[in-house]
Every structure is written in C-alpha cells, then in structure tokens.
Amino acid sequence: MDNARLTINDQDIDLPITVGTENEVGFGIGKLRGQTGAITVDPGFANTGSCESAITFIDGEKGILRYRGYSIEDLAEHSSFLDVAYLLIYGQLPTRDELDVFHTEIARHSLLHEDMKRFFEGYPASAPPMSVLSAIVSSLSAYYPNGQSEEDVNLNIIRLLAKLNTIAAFSFKKSIGQPYIYPRNDLSYAGDFLHMMFAVPSEEYEVNELLVRTLDMLLILHADHEQNCSTSTVRMVGSSGADLFSSISAGISALSGPLHGGANTAVIDMLEMIRRDGSNFQKYVGKAKDKNDPFRLMGFGHRVYKNFDPRARVIKKTADEVLGQLGIDDPLLDIAKQLERIALEDEYFVARGLYPNVDFYSGILYRAMGIPTNMFTVMFALGRLPGWISQYMEMKNDPATRINRPRQIYIGQNHREYIQIGRRANAT
Numbered sequence: 450m451d452n453a454r455l456t457i458n459d460q461d462i463d464l465p466i467t468v469g470t471e472n473e474v475g476f477g478i479g480k481l482r483g484q485t486g487a488i489t490v491d492p493g494f495a496n497t498g499s500c501e502s503a504i505t506f507i508d509g510e511k512g513i514l515r516y517r518g519y520s521i522e523d524l525a526e527h528s529s530f531l532d533v534a535y536l537l538i539y540g541q542l543p544t545r546d547e548l549d550v551f552h553t554e555i556a557r558h559s560l561l562h563e564d565m566k567r568f569f570e571g572y573p574a575s576a577p578p579m580s581v582l583s584a585i586v587s588s589l590s591a592y593y594p595n596g597q598s599e600e601d602v603n604l605n606i607i608r609l610l611a612k613l614n615t616i617a618a619f620s621f622k623k624s625i626g627q628p629y630i631y632p633r634n635d636l637s638y639a640g641d642f643l644h645m646m647f648a649v650p651s652e653e654y655e656v657n658e659l660l661v662r663t664l665d666m667l668l669i670l671h672a673d674h675e676q677n678c679s680t681s682t683v684r685m686v687g688s689s690g691a692d693l694f695s696s697i698s699a700g701i702s703a704l705s706g707p708l709h710g711g712a713n714t715a716v717i718d719m720l721e722m723i724r725r726d727g728s729n730f731q732k733y734v735g736k737a738k739d740k741n742d743p744f745r746l747m748g749f750g751h752r753v754y755k756n757f758d759p760r761a762r763v764i765k766k767t768a769d770e771v772l773g774q775l776g777i778d779d780p781l782l783d784i785a786k787q788l789e790r791i792a793l794e795d796e797y798f799v800a801r802g803l804y805p806n807v808d809f810y811s812g813i814l815y816r817a818m819g820i821p822t823n824m825f826t827v828m829f830a831l832g833r834l835p836g837w838i839s840q841y842m843e844m845k846n847d848p849a850t851r852i853n854r855p856r857q858i859y860i861g862q863n864h865r866e867y868i869q870i871g872r873r874a875n876a877t
C-alpha cells in the first residue's frame with residue numbers, strides 16, 4: 450500500500466502513505482491544495498497527525514503507553530523520574546554515572562536569580578499558580594539568553610528542569626505567606642521539591658521516603674503523552690523559532706485548562722461536591738449523560754484512550770497502597786471508586802469508551818502528600834516538563850519542521866461595497 454487515492458471533482462490524486470514502526474498508517478496531504486485547491490478540515494485535529502515522532506507511543510484501544518519503547522508500567526516500577534527525563538530528552542536510559550552527572554548538574558542550577566524573587570512579590574496570594582508558573586518561566590528568557598549552540602541549548606534544558614521545582618515551591622510559599630525554602634543539593638529531585646514546599650525555618654523537616662517515591666512515580670506517569678494539547682502548543686510556538694522558555698511557558702498555559710491538566714483539580718472539586726450532596730452518584734452520572742447539562746464527569750474520557758488509561762490504573766493501585774501505609778482514610782477515594790464502578794456499568798460511558806484518565810485518581814495522592822488542590826495542575830506541569838522539552842527538541846531538529854500555520858474554510862461575508870453608515874468620527 451504505497452498511496453491513498455482521492456477523487457475530487459473527477460480528479461484522482463495519489464497521496465503518499467506513511468507507516469510507522471507500530472504500523473500506524475497516515476497519508477501525506479502536503480501537495481493536496483496545490484493539486485486540487487482543496488484542504489482538509491479536522492476540528493480539534495482528532496484525525497490529523499502533526500508530525501512523525503520517536504518519543505512516545507500510545508495505543509488507545511489497547512491501553513498501551515511507552516516512552517522510547519519502554520512500557521509506562523516498567524518505568525513507573527523500576528525507574529526514577531530523572532532516569533525517565535534523561536530517557537525522553539536524550540533517547541536512552543542513563544548509565545549510573547550519566548544519571549549522577551545529570552542530577553548534579555540539575556542540583557547546581559536549582560537556584561533562581563535573586564532578582565526573580567521580586568516577581569513573586571508582585572502577585573496576590575490568590576494568584577492562580579499556573580499563571581504564575583507560566584509568567585515566571587517566560588521571564589527566564591530575560592536572565593538566560595537563547596543561545597543556539599548545543600552547549601547553550603543543553604544548559605537551558607538543565608536550567609529549566611532545575612528551576613521549575615523552585616519556581617513552583619516559591620509560588621506556593623508566597624501564597625501562604627511563608628518564607629522561601631531554598632533548594633538543597635543533597636536531596637533527590639522529588640525530595641528537594643517536598644522539602645521546599647513543606648519545610649519551615651523554625652523546625653526540622655524530615656523528607657518522607659514513601660512520599661518521595663510516590664511523587665517520583667507520579668512525575669514519571671505525567672512525563673510525556675505524544676501530541677496532547679499542551680505539547681502541540683509547545684511545538685507550535687517553537688516552530689516559529691521562539692526560545693525554549695517561551696515555548697514551555699505557552700505549554701503551561703495550555704495545560705491549565707480544565708479539559709486538560711486542570712482536570713485533576715476539577716476532579717477533587719467534583720468529588721467534594723458529590724460528597725456534600727450525600728454521595729448521590731446516580732444524580733451526577735445522570736447529569737453527565739444529559740446533553741442539556743454542562744456537567745461532565747471530570748477525570749473521565751480521553752481523546753486517544755477508548756479503553757483504560759494505563760496511568761490511571763497505576764495511580765489507583767498506588768493510592769490504595771500509599772493511603773493504607775499512611776493510615777489515611779480519604780472518603781474521596783471511596784467516592785471515586787464507586788463513581789468509576791457505576792459509570793463503567795452504564796451503557797453511555799461504555800459505548801463512548803469513557804474510562805478514568807490520568808487525572809481521576811492523581812488528586813487523591815497529591816492530597817495525601819499535603820499538596821493543596823490549587824497546586825495539582827502545577828504538579829502535572831512538573832511531570833510533563835521533560836516531555837515538552839524532548840518534543841521541542843525533536844521539532845527543532847526535524848528537517849521537515851516548518852512554521853505551523855494551518856489553513857481555514859472562510860464562512861463569513863462575501864465582498865460588499867463600502868457604504869457610509871454612521872458619521873465618520875472625525876467628520877467636521
């Protein structure tokens with residue numbers, strides 16, 4: 450099968466077929482408009498491939514997710530987040546020495562320029578953390594020039610991986626009126642973040658190794674997900690030649706939406722609402738099915754997974770284990786499980802392939818760590834950062850990359866003669 454044949458206005462044209470290493474099939478439409486004058490139209494790009502990529506593979510029908518060929522289940526069980534970040538960005542799992550160098554470099558760049566603290570002072574305590582994160586990441590361009598040499602580019606990758614934790618933790622401390630806790634080079638990536646978030650100068654903070662492992666696993670599960678909304682945003686902004694910090698800042702903004710990364714916060718708000726309403730599950734499942742009701746079961750459904758989201762399965766299992774070990778009895782976990790059971794027995798959800806996604810159970814674990822609900826999407830961004838970086842670099846180094854500029858079908862007014870309607874503003 451080398452070509453797809455399209456017949457339009459009695460004209461046959463052949464479109465070249467591309468088959469990926471997992472036998473996904475696509476056909477190229479690069480010459481479509483030139484040969485036929487027509488374009489394709491695909492709102493939400495549900496049927497459109499934007500690129501060829503070697504980073505992440507998803508099989509939505511089988512619930513498969515792999516980073517550079519490794520299954521998400523294996524990586525979650527056997528790797529650290531820095532292992533996975535290195536794998537996504539550089540293409541291979543690091544050796545012990547490579548990982549040590551990677552961690553040391555990141556630790557040594559985890560401080561923010563002291564002048565950047567003034568940015569936090571300008572925000573009210575109520576500032577949405579994702580807005581703060583996006584703005585301050587964009588401001589990194591003012592402190593670290595957008596060097597194009599391989600060494601400069603790699604240094605900016607290390608700086609971003611190192612400083613995003615610090616930015617997130619400082620914005621949290623500012624929002625609760627506590628002093629900033631500076632990064633420590635002797636702690637792990639996840640341990641240092643928890644320390645910056647929860648330590649206070651007046652007492653010793655002992656990093657809980659169970660929470661460190663849990664956070665590390667959550668970061669791995671969020672690390673990449675092929676061409677999702679925020680990653681496509683990073684690629685689109687970067688395709689104009691915009692620098693890494695500016696492109697990642699745009700990705701953070703895209704992730705903040707409740708249909709995307711903001712869903713983990715929306716899930717907890719939904720579970721709390723159901724609990725306050727006497728755990729009336731059927732009422733909310735009914736609302737979710739009602740086309741006249743804007744209510745959706747947040748944390749359910751996915752553009753690609755029409756079966757279980759493998760990340761949700763790992764998180765659900767971990768939630769049971771971690772809350773059990775911590776002796777936490779979170780009523781929201783039981784409500785979530787009951788909601789999942791009722792929905793997955795309902796034809797509406799089964800027929801549409803609506804299963805719990807990565808956001809459905811993740812908030813339960815963040816709560817167990819003491820992370821406030823309004824920081825949940827920031828946690829998603831911390832995990833997704835190496836994925837965004839790897840996708841930005843793949844786009845930047847791909848000779849097929851062109852500035853992203855989609856076409857449209859115009860449906861507005863045809864040409865009309867100009868007739869003076871109101872009096873001209875500057876008419877005497």
Ligand code: SDX
Nearest residue numbers: 674677708709710712737745746747748749750751752801
């Ligand atoms: C993430 O793309 C990624 O990979 C994203 C992500 C990543 O790692 O980057 O996986 C992270 O964003 C996960 C998704 C988090 N969002 C939510 O949980 C919000 C709730 N979910 C939905 O809004 C929805 O399922 C989306 C946004 C996730 C997917 O939207 P689609 O693919 O555009 O699907 P759709 O809106 O066209 O829905 C198809 C049908 C519709 O019904 P019909 O018109 O066929 O009758 O399913 C219904 C929808 O009404 N539907 C839901 C529903 N999700 C879809 N009905 C009730 N509750 C829901 N949650």
